[in-house]
Amino acid sequence: MISTAAAAVAARPRIQTRNDNRIVLHFDYDCFYASVFERENPSLKALPLLTPPPKAVQQKQIVVTCNYEARRRGLRKLQLISEAKKLVPDVVIVLGEELGRFRDASKALYKFLEAFTWSGKVEKLGFDEVWMDVTDLIDYNQAILNTNDLEHSFFQLKRNDPTVGFSYDATKIAGHSFPDNPQQGIPSRSCTVTPPLGREDNDTVTLMTRLILGSHLAHHLRLNLEDDQGYTSTVGISTNKLLSKLVGNLNKPKGQTTLLPPYVILEDASCLSSSDEARRQSHVSLFLDGHDIGKIPGIGFKMSQRIRNHVLSRPADFDDRSMYEGTNESITVGHVATFPGMGPELLEKILGVPGAERGIGGRAWNLINGIDDTEVQQAKNVPSQISIEDSYGRLETMSEVVKELRTLTTSLIRRMHRDLLEDDDEPDSAGGKRWTAHPKTLRLSTRPRLPLNADGTRTRSFNRISRSGPLPNFVFNLKEDINAIVEKLVQVALIPMFRRLHSQPSGWSLSLLNVAVTNMVETASDDGRAGGRRDIGRMFKRQEEVLKEWKVEDRDVPPDHPAGSEAVVPSHAIPLPPTLGNEIQHHCVPTALAGSEDMIQPTQTSTDGNASWESDDEDDGAGNRAMCAVCNAVMPAFAMAAHERFHDLDK
DNA sequence: ATGACCCAG
């Protein structure tokens, strides 16, 4: 008969082979919102070492974040302002509903860090966190180490340039580590039996060296962020996104923590007496096992609830996870990992409900064991969606809704201009700007207050409902007045979407509106791009390409589709069919209108003949030249209809 | 493609 502990060891499923060849840094800017305000208004900044003022950032009736002094005095994120004032009467409250300043600061810091990478692997999470995959810098600097004089090493920040970088002591970790009392340079071992020098030990020593290099790079970057950008930060250093993010939490603010090897559970199990001890062989498990299961990034409320219910064999007493922490209801990673029969298969049974991510059991099991193979994403130029929302006490009439839709849409268009336009040196481009990306979809979301229940109570629901559809092309026109674009978008797209969401003219009450553009498609930025050239030869070459692609695609157009046949003309001698000459007048009619019964029909917009968003090139002597509102390409007016359809092909 | 849902700060 074997003990249950031994059974747990024997029954524990194989852990996926670790891949610890990367070095990943996780940055978290300290009190980001508060820091942005302090940089704007240095008088807000604490007098050094004197009691700093407690500061909180307010959105609506809620504290969205606060500085460490406020936290020390009991303030928490997402606390009501009224409670916060009661708790800390002298708290300095600043309004933080306008996010532009935070977005700008976040982008600047992100770009600053990106410049240090060789691979371009820099990934943002929210405004105040960034991962960097610095594996290539570490590989390079590991290779050039002088093992005879590690104390006086030089970290090269540029390949093949030995002058750019910093001096460091490669025998010591920079900053804190976990565990925090290591024998420097020599991995600690909790097993008293010394195994023969095997592969694990080589890996451990190598990994130690690489993590030491990573810790010094992190330290250098933190100093640079503070000196050059004015932001202090906290960093975690490990081999993947999961571990780097979690280990950074150990020393906040203005600190850094490196998760030390060994990361593997050593093969030598001769000294093991329990599964717990087996897990502690690895510093990864030693570190993770104390975490509440819901604290693992990727295991959110729903999943942690399911896991907790299974381990407790009953629903947890409360629906508030924060109530569990530090109580006997708390379920830790260690509890889950050593639960009898626990493994990817059981987790798949627990978590694999319809709608759940496929392979979620294996993924969750990996996370519990500190395994996270997800890559640090390449730096992105453009977001994949932009959304603007506001919350309200109650929104009950159409006129209120339309008013708010106008406000939100105005912000959205401004955001699109700010984030999706770049300077264009082409002399002909509209306003010297060009679009770097085109969202294809427009979405309207609302959060309705539920109707009263039979017993007179009201079930609170925070679920959102949404409708979406093609984003009309006229929003990309840079010559038309923003207010006109907004009004058109509200009338032809958003109000119809709203009616699809709420078919009754009244009776609803909304607590939130969100307008979003999604489905972003990046515009090619190489010089072969379409856009704004007066070079006639080039223009016609481009036109040939358009028509050629058109002809290929055209074979799939059903015979009753009239658009195709008229556009297919010999590219060397393009005639001007009478019908096309007319089409140029409404080339910017939103394509969304075409297929939606809910939207007003194109005739309405096509009759406002000389609207400013149309080509205004008539006066330049070239005559009949037009610029595409989507890509700024200039071409003969008669070609525009085909060109517009070209854009429509990728919708 | 669309809409619901989950996760993150």
Next chain:
DNA sequence: GGTTCTGGGTCAT
């Protein structure tokens, strides 16, 4: 998860 105001993603359809 929700309260804010976002942003990233997956699944079923």
